[in-house]
Amino acid sequence: MNRARVFTVFSYAALISTxxxxxxxxxxxxxxxxxxxxxxxxxxxxxxxxxxxxxxxTLLIGSTGTAYPATQAVAAEAxxxxxxxxxFDIKPDGTEGDNLVKTRxxxxxxxxxxxxxxxxxxxxxxPEENFVDLTKEPFMANLLDSYKETVTSGxxxxxxxxxxxxxxxxxxxxxxxxxxxxxxPKTWAEFIANSxxxxxxxxxxxxxxxxxxxxxxxxxLANQYNVQSQSPTFAQDYTASKAKYATTxxxxxxxxxxxxxxxxxxxxxxxxxTTYDTALKMLAEGTxxxxxxxxxxxxxxxxxxxxxxxxxxxxxxxxxxxxxxxLTVWMPNSYYINKKSKNVEAAKKFIEFLxxxxxxxxxxxxxxxxxxxxxxxxxxxxxxxxxxxxxQTYFDNGKTLPALEFISPVKGPNLESILIEVGTGQKSAxxxxxxxxxxxxxxxxxxxxxxx
Numbered sequence: 001m002n003r004a005r006v007f008t009v010f011s012y013a014a015l016i017s018t019x020x021x022x023x024x025x026x027x028x029x030x031x032x033x034x035x036x037x038x039x040x041x042x043x044x045x046x047x048x049x050x051x052x053x054x055x056x057x058t059l060l061i062g063s064t065g066t067a068y069p070a071t072q073a074v075a076a077e078a079x080x081x082x083x084x085x086x087x088f089d090i091k092p093d094g095t096e097g098d099n100l101v102k103t104r105x106x107x108x109x110x111x112x113x114x115x116x117x118x119x120x121x122x123x124x125x126x127p128e129e130n131f132v133d134l135t136k137e138p139f140m141a142n143l144l145d146s147y148k149e150t151v152t153s154g155x156x157x158x159x160x161x162x163x164x165x166x167x168x169x170x171x172x173x174x175x176x177x178x179x180x181x182x183x184x185p186k187t188w189a190e191f192i193a194n195s196x197x198x199x200x201x202x203x204x205x206x207x208x209x210x211x212x213x214x215x216x217x218x219x220x221l222a223n224q225y226n227v228q229s230q231s232p233t234f235a236q237d238y239t240a241s242k243a244k245y246a247t248t249x250x251x252x253x254x255x256x257x258x259x260x261x262x263x264x265x266x267x268x269x270x271x272x273x274t275t276y277d278t279a280l281k282m283l284a285e286g287t288x289x290x291x292x293x294x295x296x297x298x299x300x301x302x303x304x305x306x307x308x309x310x311x312x313x314x315x316x317x318x319x320x321x322x323x324x325x326x327l328t329v330w331m332p333n334s335y336y337i338n339k340k341s342k343n344v345e346a347a348k349k350f351i352e353f354l355x356x357x358x359x360x361x362x363x364x365x366x367x368x369x370x371x372x373x374x375x376x377x378x379x380x381x382x383x384x385x386x387x388x389x390x391x392q393t394y395f396d397n398g399k400t401l402p403a404l405e406f407i408s409p410v411k412g413p414n415l416e417s418i419l420i421e422v423g424t425g426q427k428s429a430x431x432x433x434x435x436x437x438x439x440x441x442x443x444x445x446x447x448x449x450x451x452x
Contacts, residue, residue: 208271
């Protein structure tokens with residue numbers, strides 16, 4: 001995919017400007033053309049007003065962040081409106097969760113509905129074999145094309161979104177930044193200088209939460225804006241096995257950043273035992289000042305520390321060139337219907353309700369916007385988080401590009417474990433990048449991609 005295509009598919013600047021301009025004066029999100037919910041009398045028998053027994057659907061989802069409570073809120077409304085009951089099955093995060101999903105699919109024990117990644121990780125699940133084709137469902141007309149591409153395989157669309165898009169970068173405590181006289185860094189050297197001052201002040205300069213293993217990846221994944229800006233054909237060449245992390249300087253930098261932060265002693269001493277939730281607590285309280293993370297964390301942080309969310313901002317992973325400074329964008333995770341489910345039609349009704357104005361209102365009662373929405377007519381509310389407002393300038397100025405996993409099907413399963421080795425000094429950045437290049441080869445070959 002060439003760079004022009006990337007900008008076309010992910011024209012976020014126009015998207016978010018349109019969304020914000022269309023905000024209602026209410027704090028509740030509005031909706032336009034989303035479908036009306038299914039008939040609330042669906043749970044009654046044809047010959048009696050007595051409600052029938054509810055149809056029970058199982059839904060496999062992780063518990064980190066706000067997607068789980070948001071889906072619970074939708075499920076509570078769906079049970080009242082559709083007489084469909086959701087039984088939740090909680091999966092672990094990271095590689096362990098990925099392996100569980102693949103095992104469940106292989107053994108025929110997958111839940112009726114799966115909440116999982118969009119983009120390259122979906123491709124690794126063989127969606128055409130495992131999930132229901134939703135392409136011709138009427139409710140799919142309410143989703144943006146830029147999102148649909150991330151859940152498409154073989155020309156068929158398999159998913160619907162959970163929540164808004166978000167970005168990857170450095171979450172930081174604005175209050176501490178002000179106290180120490182720090183400004184947002186435009187280069188990696190400035191980031192290092194800020195981190196030195198934070199460390200000297202007796203605070204954790206960079207929060208590490210390696211107990212939640214997937215969080216080890218952000219310096220690499222959120223560095224994609226810098227990679228693509230400096231090597232415009234990287235995604236295309238990477239997919240064709242013509243470009244590698246180990247031999248592309250801009251891509252290698254993410255591994256180098258991961259190793260340098262550890263070597264300089266910026267992490268909290270117990271970062272190997274620190275969880276995502278504990279990291280958010282540190283950031284909110286200001287004991288930790290900078291956290292490489294997705295902005296989806298802001299919603300979770302605001303739920304637990306509502307009086308602190310205004311203190312949290314976000315800036316991009318800095319490059320070595322001040323003129324290269326922008327945000328890497330993630331599409332939302334998605335809901336997929338198990339092709340082997342015995343309740344496919346009920347699952348479709350639940351999905352349809354999820355995308356309806358009523359379903360979206362329920363969802364956002366527990367999960368606010370972390371970026372632009374991908375459901376038509378759903379606007380970023382006036383009371384959006386301060387960190388989401390911080391993103392506005394980057395979107396307005398066209399300083400955003402999609403994460404690699406949304407423009408390439410190639411993503412190795414062991415990146416997080418490799419980066420934990422790099423981030424604990426067990427492996428050099430160069431060796432880590434080389435190992436990851438080997439790791440992605442296995443997946444690319446499984447996908448039968450040309451050139452591998």
